Amino acid sequence: MAENEKKRIDPRVLRTRQMLKEALIELLEEMDVEKITVNRIAERATINRVTFYLHYKDIQDMLEKMADEMAENVNRVMMRTIEQHKSGDRETLLLGLLEHIAANAKFYKVVLGSRRIPVFHERLRSVFVDKIKLGIEEIEEHNPDIQSDVAVWFGSAALIGTISAWLRNDMPYTAPFMARQFALLFKQR
Amino acid sequence: MAENEKKRIDPRVLRTRQMLKEALIELLEEMDVEKITVNRIAERATINRVTFYLHYKDIQDMLEKMADEMAENVNRVMMRTIEQHKSGDRETLLLGLLEHIAANAKFYKVVLGSRRIPVFHERLRSVFVDKIKLGIEEIEEHNPDIQSDVAVWFGSAALIGTISAWLRNDMPYTAPFMARQFALLFKQR
DNA sequence: GACTTAATTTACATAGTGTTGGATAATCAA
DNA sequence: TTGATTATCCAACACTATGTAAATTAAGTC
Numbered sequence: 001m002a003e004n005e006k007k008r009i010d011p012r013v014l015r016t017r018q019m020l021k022e023a024l025i026e027l028l029e030e031m032d033v034e035k036i037t038v039n040r041i042a043e044r045a046t047i048n049r050v051t052f053y054l055h056y057k058d059i060q061d062m063l064e065k066m067a068d069e070m071a072e073n074v075n076r077v078m079m080r081t082i083e084q085h086k087s088g089d090r091e092t093l094l095l096g097l098l099e100h101i102a103a104n105a106k107f108y109k110v111v112l113g114s115r116r117i118p119v120f121h122e123r124l125r126s127v128f129v130d131k132i133k134l135g136i137e138e139i140e141e142h143n144p145d146i147q148s149d150v151a152v153w154f155g156s157a158a159l160i161g162t163i164s165a166w167l168r169n170d171m172p173y174t175a176p177f178m179a180r181q182f183a184l185l186f187k188q189r
Numbered sequence: 190m191a192e193n194e195k196k197r198i199d200p201r202v203l204r205t206r207q208m209l210k211e212a213l214i215e216l217l218e219e220m221d222v223e224k225i226t227v228n229r230i231a232e233r234a235t236i237n238r239v240t241f242y243l244h245y246k247d248i249q250d251m252l253e254k255m256a257d258e259m260a261e262n263v264n265r266v267m268m269r270t271i272e273q274h275k276s277g278d279r280e281t282l283l284l285g286l287l288e289h290i291a292a293n294a295k296f297y298k299v300v301l302g303s304r305r306i307p308v309f310h311e312r313l314r315s316v317f318v319d320k321i322k323l324g325i326e327e328i329e330e331h332n333p334d335i336q337s338d339v340a341v342w343f344g345s346a347a348l349i350g351t352i353s354a355w356l357r358n359d360m361p362y363t364a365p366f367m368a369r370q371f372a373l374l375f376k377q378r
Numbered sequence: 379g380a381c382t383t384a385a386t387t388t389a390c391a392t393a394g395t396g397t398t399g400g401a402t403a404a405t406c407a408a
Numbered sequence: 409t410t411g412a413t414t415a416t417c418c419a420a421c422a423c424t425a426t427g428t429a430a431a432t433t434a435a436g437t438c
Contacts, residue, residue: 010383010384010435010436010437011435011436012383012384012385012434012435012436013383013384016384016385032249034249037424037425037426038425038426038427039424039425039426047385047386048385048386048387049426050385050386050387050388050427050428050429051384051385051386053426053427053428054384054385057427058426058427060221060223115307115308115311116307116308117307118304118305118306118307119304119305122304125350143373145369145373146370146373146374147362147370150351150355150362150367150370150374151374153350153351153354153355154347154350154351154370154374155347156350157346157347157349157350157351157353157354158343158344158346158347158350160346160350161314161342161343161345161346161347161349161350162339162342162343162346164346165342165346166339166342173336173339178339180334181335181336181339181343184332184334184335185335185339185340185343199404199405199406199414199415200404200405201403201404201405201414201415201416202415205415205416226393226394226395227394227395227396228393228394228395236416236417237416237417237418238395239396239397239398239416239417239418240415240416240417242395242396242397243415243416246396247395247396
């Protein structure tokens with residue numbers, strides 16, 4: 001059932017998109033996003049340049065689609081973590097997220113850790129904003145002087161920014177350690 | 190003395206650069222940075238396109254130079270605030286910063302609030318990182334379980350991100366209010 | 379094996395880049 | 409004010425990248 005939902009896509013399409021994406025990630029490891037052209041992506045992917053346009057409007061469009069996929073994945077991971085542990089416990093939730101990121105570190109380091117690709121940060125931020133909004137009441141009860149939307153801005157920015165820095169520095173700490181750090185840093189009394 | 194330090198620059202140069210910068214800010218208000226070309230900037234500034242290249246290598250170079258100027262300004266503002274109040278009090282320091290940003294909201298909204306111009310975020314982050322490192326010992330004393338570099342990542346990201354969100358939402362709260370919010374949010378016990 | 383759809387090839391018009399050499403105009407120094 | 413200096417302008421150039429079109433080849437589907 002599950003694999004029929006997306007009514008079977010031609011394997012050639014999957015292959016081409018996969019190769020284009022891998023090529024783009026590779027290039028992003030090597031150069032700034034402004035230096036990347038459709039030419040280069042196609043060449044690296046050993047795909048004809050014209051074929052690129054059969055799949056994406058332009059590079060920006062491609063980045064956005066990849067960012068959407070990333071957001072979906074992150075959402076799914078967080079959902080799954082919650083189900084497995086049957087608790088909205090913040091630390092375990094973060095641990096699930098961080099372990100997913102660590103498992104796909106090559107990708108996330110490029111799109112979040114590196115400079116100059118804001119689409120991914122935007123998408124991830126809106127995922128976090130949604131998640132944080134759900135657990136925000138506690139803060140309001142605890143400290144009524146804190147404006148809830150400011151707290152959401154603060155929390156989501158701190159999360160993304162810290163994770164990005166963690167990736168930029170080649171993850172010097174383990175995922176569980178980072179989850180614990182977040183728990184401590186977010187703790188209000 | 191002070192004005193002689195930069196050994197008098199030709200007023201034509203100052204004028205040209207000023208017009209180019211204003212044109213770029215205007216364009217950034219109107220469109221994404223990828224859509225901006227040297228052509229457009231020159232046209233908007235009523236400056237010949239060739240003249241652009243007499244001042245900047247390319248658009249990226251121009252953005253970097255503007256980001257450097259911004260970082261200098263922010264640094265200066267924070268220094269001045271500390272001098273005036275003769276105290277490293279966090280809330281007043283932040284208030285000085287936020288008031289400076291509010292006073293130049295048009296500029297900051299474009300370069301920080303809008304999407305897709307990471308250079309400015311980077312530069313501002315490194316300013317904050319420096320500042321936060323100085324006041325980090327207290328946290329270490331208070332809670333020895335928190336890794337100091339993680340705390341720096343967390344703090345700087347939260348600051349920039351919250352300020353950006355504040356600008357993106359057209360500053361619905363006053364600068365003093367935001368300074369107070371930061372003080373509350375950063376408070377650890 | 380016939381049908382369908384994806385990818386390739388070649389080609390073209392358009393737009394932007396970065397640099398040149400020479401003319402013009404604004405600033406500076408005497 | 410004058411003459412020297414230097415910034416800006418103008419026209420032109422080669423080059424790279426973009427995005428699209430039409431016809432051909434190759435791969436996947438039933």
